[in-house]
């Protein structure tokens with residue numbers, strides 16, 4: 001049996017590796033997605049005071065630290081057994097929406113646009129954000145502007161772009177200043193205009209990718225995402241819903257504290273990234289996907305007019321449940337629309353400037369779970385503490401973890417289609433990498449490991465000897 | 473009773489200072505800055521950190537300004553390349569001894585060790601880190617002690633003994649194994665002599681002693697409350 005190893009995949013945040021197993025005839029026999037580094041946050045936080053967890057876990061990731069701050073703070077709120085002030089809840093959602101805008105903009109414009117604007121088999125030396133800037137300067141500028149908008153909202157609220165100490169157990173540290181609110185409101189129309197320009201462009205380009213849509217992780221799975229009581233997609237609040245590919249709601253309104261009843265975690269050989277699965281269907285049958293596509297498939301709607309209109313069009317084209325991982329990109333754009341609408345609604349909320357934004361309490365419960373929708377999918381922080389508030393146990397389930405099984409299957413599907421087994425070529429390599437990137441996996445997060453972005457494929461024969469190797 | 477005046481030179485400047493003062497006190501009284509970490513106005517100096525080292529003319533070894541009494545005719549240098557190097561090394565040794573992960577510390581941005589390192593230009597550390605495995609005492613209902621961030625300055629020991637009169641804290645073991653300990657090696661929460669006054673927390677220069685519940689960067693110490701209390705009690709400040 002031959003074995004092709006691709007590692008690490010370029011243009012994803014973090015460090016990962018793919019192994020493609022070939023049979024003796026040179027056909028794809030299977031594929032695995034490995035994550036080979038681990039940082040052990042769960043272990044070294046033992047003994048720390050629980051309220052330090054948001055600050056510590058935020059260091060897992062420089063891309064979406066706010067997600068960890070939020071999930072961790074929610075877990076701490078649960079340990080304190082407080083209901084945080086309503087304005088704090090709204091401010092947390094506000095900063096979260098801004099983060100989603102900036103993170104999705106990064107994923108779409110910087111990391112994925114090179115593939116579908118320049119062509120997957122185009123010259124790899126140009127197939128990057130610089131190539132996009134050269135050929136599509138306006139789109140590139142829009143991407144930069146949109147990301148900047150998101151970052152500036154974060155900065156306006158939290159005063160620091162990356163690791164802030166504004167989101168704290170019990171709420172947020174400081175109320176929103178009226179001047180910041182005005183500034184964001186004045187910048188909002190430009191941000192909305194960008195996404196209104198980008199979506200039609202993407203929809204047109206989509207016609208060139210019929211093949212990819214058909215083979216990029218296009219298989220039925222369940223989808224999971226947070227929804228509110230009405231079934232609308234939520235980023236910060238709500239309970240978890242699982243929906244089957246058939247459209248049927250498999251399980252609805254799972255509260256954070258009940259996650260373990262429904263989500264199991266299997267350890268994979270050769271990977272530090274655990275593979276969560278839906279408990280009633282067992283491992284590995286209980287595969288589900290999270291993230292932008294998971295959320296819009298799981299939810300009934302968004303509850304905001306522009307995003308709902310986009311979602312309706314999306315469903316007319318791809319059905320109630322869209323199964324191609326390629327459509328993650330599309331879902332990401334719809335979510336940007338949704339997040340911008342939420343930002344506007346929250347800023348116009350009469351309560352948003354309220355000064356009461358923090359509840360304080362000591363340990364009132366010995367266990368707490370926080371669950372949110374990070375840009376890449378459902379993020380769960382689960383802590384246990386002793387009576388003094390020292391962490392005795394912690395478990396983190398990150399978005400890329402939920403998608404682990406599906407990513408492996410997607411790689412296999414793409415490899416079957418594009419890999420002929422005889423020789424490694426850049427186009428094939430990039431198709432395989434591109435399907436992984438469609439999930440926008442954040443590997444530094446999922447293994448709590450730090451990132452490096454080089455790529456290497458090895459082709460190994462049945463005895464494990466190296467037949468071919470390419471690297472960038 | 474009027475104190476006898478001694479004449480000394482600090483950085484060449486002739487100064488008349490009361491007998492019994494330390495070099496640090498005489499320097500301060502005359503507007504001369506000497507960096508310090510373990511010293512705190514109003515508490516007995518102990519010379520633990522070695523950041524206040526100065527040169528005394530005619531003597532080859534360096535002296536901690538906070539504990540060395542002035543002598544008539546003494547000539548003190550507070551700044552030189554040699555001093556700068558020794559002070560930097562003192563701070564580096566504090567940094568490598570335990571786990572000072574500023575990025576996730578409650579005192580990040582408000583820490584005396586951190587600002588001392590910055591002002592002395594410690595931007596790299598030339599020794600390898602110890603990474604000891606140290607505990608956190610979370611047993612006190614209001615405060616927390618994190619040994620990872622303790623620099624053994626003993627301000628907590630002194631403020632509790634000298635100003636609060638409770639003498640909860642002490643130092644146990646020796647050398648690299650030295651630890652701050654409460655009462656008779658009880659956990660802090662079990663220390664019956666602790667009055668929960670919080671003076672040790674406010675006096676602590678780092679995030680080692682902190683109020684419970686503050687997130688990263690939120691613990692701002694109220695040092696002024698400690699020194700003004702010491703002043704009221706007649707301490708020379």
Ligand code: SF4
Nearest residue numbers: 632666667669670672
């Ligand atoms: S709180 Fe007060 S009494 Fe208790 S250890 Fe600290 S200084 Fe001493």
Ligand code: SF4
Nearest residue numbers: 622623625626628676
């Ligand atoms: S706990 Fe703070 S005040 Fe006490 S010795 Fe350590 S660093 Fe100094």
Ligand code: FES
Nearest residue numbers: 510519521522538
């Ligand atoms: S201040 Fe003098 S030795 Fe610490």
